[in-house]
Amino acid sequence: MNSMATEKPAYTTLAAIYDAVMEEVNYDFWADYIDALMLSHHPHPKTVMELACGTGSLALSLDELECYDIWGTDKSPQMIARAREKNRQRMCGVDFSVMDFLDITMSRTFDVVFCVFDSINYLHTPEEIIRFLNQCQKLLTPQSLLIFDFTTPVNSMEAINYLHNEEGITENNFRFYRSSTYNRDEQVHTNKFKIQKLATDQETVLDECIETHRQKIYTLQQMLAIINQTAYNIRAKYSDFEFEEADDESLRITMVLQCPNTQ
Ligand SMILES: C[S@@+](CC[C@H](N)C(=O)[O-])C[C@H]1O[C@@H](n2cnc3c(N)ncnc32)[C@H](O)[C@@H]1O
Numbered sequence: 001m002n003s004m005a006t007e008k009p010a011y012t013t014l015a016a017i018y019d020a021v022m023e024e025v026n027y028d029f030w031a032d033y034i035d036a037l038m039l040s041h042h043p044h045p046k047t048v049m050e051l052a053c054g055t056g057s058l059a060l061s062l063d064e065l066e067c068y069d070i071w072g073t074d075k076s077p078q079m080i081a082r083a084r085e086k087n088r089q090r091m092c093g094v095d096f097s098v099m100d101f102l103d104i105t106m107s108r109t110f111d112v113v114f115c116v117f118d119s120i121n122y123l124h125t126p127e128e129i130i131r132f133l134n135q136c137q138k139l140l141t142p143q144s145l146l147i148f149d150f151t152t153p154v155n156s157m158e159a160i161n162y163l164h165n166e167e168g169i170t171e172n173n174f175r176f177y178r179s180s181t182y183n184r185d186e187q188v189h190t191n192k193f194k195i196q197k198l199a200t201d202q203e204t205v206l207d208e209c210i211e212t213h214r215q216k217i218y219t220l221q222q223m224l225a226i227i228n229q230t231a232y233n234i235r236a237k238y239s240d241f242e243f244e245e246a247d248d249e250s251l252r253i254t255m256v257l258q259c260p261n262t263q
Helices: 027-041 057-063 077-089 126-139 153-163 220-227
Strands: 006-008 047-051 069-074 095-098 112-115 145-151 166-169 174-183 188-198 205-216 233-239 252-258
Touching: 027 057, 027 145, 027 233, 027 252, 047 057, 057 069, 057 077, 069 077, 077 095, 126 220, 145 153, 153 174, 153 188, 220 233, 220 252
Parallel strands: 006 205, 047 069, 047 112, 069 095, 112 145
Antiparallel strands: 145 252, 166 174, 174 188, 188 205, 233 252
């Protein structure tokens, strides 16, 4: 990768091309999975908060089911700006706002709070995950659900085969390259994006930057040990997009928690 490109924080420039990079992701299917999870574990889910909602694709797919009042938040103002634009274009009714899930400032509760697509993997230590879980309590009642997923070492070993050396040109004239590496000893997965803003000829490079995304990859046992240090009860742990119990072979694990001590 060109070392002259400026390094930018994660999810700043990438926001402009995030949806193109994720075009293979079936958010409608994912929304149906979250919908099924909510209905199996909560008697009447109505109010829903998505943490780390990115450009809002999942929240907007969920909104189209016309069953929920949805709020989406993310730390990145650039991702939230895209989410709001899509909300307008699709004439949806999701509220989007900027919020760091490690510093929750909202003073209302929701029936369900969820945070998916590896967003928790941006937390690199057990202490940070415990802080996340403690912060989430502000949004929960004892009946509320906290649903989050994380990816495992099994997933990272597979994913580098198709993520590494990915490249593409987007409709809004960006070229991107992704390199993807996984350090097994440290359990750290690194995705490095080189993003070039192109002129309309799609040849001339106007600007170039790098975003480096480092994610800590957790085994099921590591995550269970962390959750056990908190006041949460584990209602379920599911493998991938199924209702099968997660195990050490799962690629993505979705946890469903409740916190009886929440005020
Ligand atoms: C892999 S993306 C997932 C986005 C979205 N959930 C989706 O399904 O497309 C990870 C997201 O986590 C957000 N994120 C990372 N750390 C965060 C934090 N501390 N608070 C809130 N959002 C955070 C990033 O800004 C990014 O939008």
